[in-house]
Amino acid sequence: MRRYLFAITLSALCSQAALAESTFVERINGSAAQCSIIGSGNATEAFIAQRDYGPTSKKYKALLEKAYKESQECVDAEKPKMKPYLRDEIAKYPQLKPAITQAYAAWLGYMDWLSSPRDWSDESPEKTNYESAINRLKAEIDTM
Template structure:
């Protein structure tokens, strides 16, 4: 299972690298903001495979499983903290470039932060949809220019 995850990750990285070279364009603000939690999703998926392996090896709820589960939470939390820091910088840069879009940028940023706050809980889908809706509103405002 681990090898297939790494193979998929390597293939995705190579594809992304090739595409970025071909596209040769700076990602948009929305693309940057979407990419930050996507990285954490990859980390979460990897860590979940470790938790699943520990459940098979030790049994769910046993000390070995608990250690893997806590490692997953810590890794995802660290990734999300890093994403918040980077997202904050992207947000500030975008407001400096487009002060006229501040209300829409703020709306999207608030929804994005809420999405990160609920990244691994049962209500994740609701917050992700709210974020996507705010990103679509921002894109509509940009497209209307």
């Protein structure tokens, strides 16, 4: 239930933000957040089923399989969507190419990590590297 409420709230916020053109950083942050929400929501559902029905139950196994499948599908769908935005951003700001490509590479690594369902609070070197690269890119943009 909370997942659906969150999705409705997120879509309402995004519909207002859609009036303005999203930046490259907003787009990659949004795609990572989307896959993180899908993966963590499904992982939570599987965890609850494991707690309620046991680790050998059909319900738990089905939900765990669904969690892995949907996490991978989200990542596979989002990765190709970002390539045109990457090219556009580099064309717009060629002087930022190193920072943009570093942020994109860190995003790819983080997305690979998100291809397996995770708890929403899980931390990883991939996530830390991604956040650091995004902060460096924002700093480069701010100094222009």
